[in-house]
Amino acid sequence: MDKVQQYRYKIVIEYDGGDFVGWQRQRNGVSIQQVLEEAIYRLSGEESRAFASGRTDAGVHARGQVAHFDLTKFYDNKTIVNALNYHMRPYPVVILTAQQVDDSFHARFSAQKRYYCYKICNRSSPPALDAKRMWHIIPPINPEKMQEAAFVLQGTHDFTSFRALQCQAKSPVKTIDYIKVTANAEQVITIDFAAKSFLHHMVRNIVGTLQMVGTGKIAVAEVGNILAARDRCAAGITAPAHGLYFIATDY
Numbered sequence: 001m002d003k004v005q006q007y008r009y010k011i012v013i014e015y016d017g018g019d020f021v022g023w024q025r026q027r028n029g030v031s032i033q034q035v036l037e038e039a040i041y042r043l044s045g046e047e048s049r050a051f052a053s054g055r056t057d058a059g060v061h062a063r064g065q066v067a068h069f070d071l072t073k074f075y076d077n078k079t080i081v082n083a084l085n086y087h088m089r090p091y092p093v094v095i096l097t098a099q100q101v102d103d104s105f106h107a108r109f110s111a112q113k114r115y116y117c118y119k120i121c122n123r124s125s126p127p128a129l130d131a132k133r134m135w136h137i138i139p140p141i142n143p144e145k146m147q148e149a150a151f152v153l154q155g156t157h158d159f160t161s162f163r164a165l166q167c168q169a170k171s172p173v174k175t176i177d178y179i180k181v182t183a184n185a186e187q188v189i190t191i192d193f194a195a196k197s198f199l200h201h202m203v204r205n206i207v208g209t210l211q212m213v214g215t216g217k218i219a220v221a222e223v224g225n226i227l228a229a230r231d232r233c234a235a236g237i238t239a240p241a242h243g244l245y246f247i248a249t250d251y
Contacts (some may be wrong), residue, residue, distance in 0.1 A: 003232055007068075007071050010107065011067050011080065011097065012098075013064075013066070014062060015093040015094070016093075017032070017056060017058070017059050017062065018133075019092075020032050023055045025041055033205065043084060053111050054246055058241060059242045078155070080095065081097065084098075084231075090117040111196070113195065114196065114246075115250075116244060118193075121191055122187050122189055123189055141214035142214050142215075147181040148213075149223040153206060156174070158172050161234050162227075163205070164205070166200065167200035179192070181205055191207055191210065205235055212236045
């Protein structure tokens with residue numbers, strides 16, 4: 001029997017994760033994966049599974065999530081973008097770009113580096129326009145101290161102290177290429193991360209610890225001890241999901 005011809009499509013997705021249970025399909029609510037796969041079915045009449053570069057948690061946003069799916073029908077890139085965007089309305093999920101790729105491409109396993117950023121609004125008044133897109137912290141934060149602490153975490157380490165208890169990764173050892181802390185005139189602090197992969201809640205747990213350094217609750221020197229402890233209880237809180245963004249993936 002002849003093998004059925006399949007076409008693989010790589011898409012870049014932007015979404016507001018506020019009202020979703022995360023990327024992955026779940027029984028307790030609507031996921032981004034569900035919305036996308038239902039749109040693919042409405043376009044093609046085919047049930048196709050979408051694979052993402054990174055499975056974002058409930059409430060986490062994306063500016064450049066990458067996913068792929070297979071169809072037996074060929075569509076040009078413009079049709080994929082416009083049709084899926086049409087069928088995903090009114091959900092806050094849009095396709096930015098689409099392209100046909102070789103079947104050796106896999107959104108998750110072909111990834112070489114992933115980029116995230118976390119946003120903090122550091123002022124007395126809470127954000128109105130970005131209330132669900134930033135972590136509001138009132139006490140003054142010293143971004144320079146946060147950056148000093150971030151340098152300690154760069155490189156290859158055992159990140160057990162910053163790993164969710166339910167994390168299923170085989171090893172807690174990861175390599176962070178960089179953590180960059182910047183602040184702008186609007187009192188928004190942005191923390192950028194780059195690594196090939198991350199543990200579950202790793203970015204949010206690191207942010208929870210860095211903000212403690214920035215607000216003076218712990219010293220920069222303590223961060224090395226927290227890392228060495230290999231104990232989740234030693235680190236700071238898990239930062240809220242709504243301040244986190246999946247930015248991009250390198251292949």
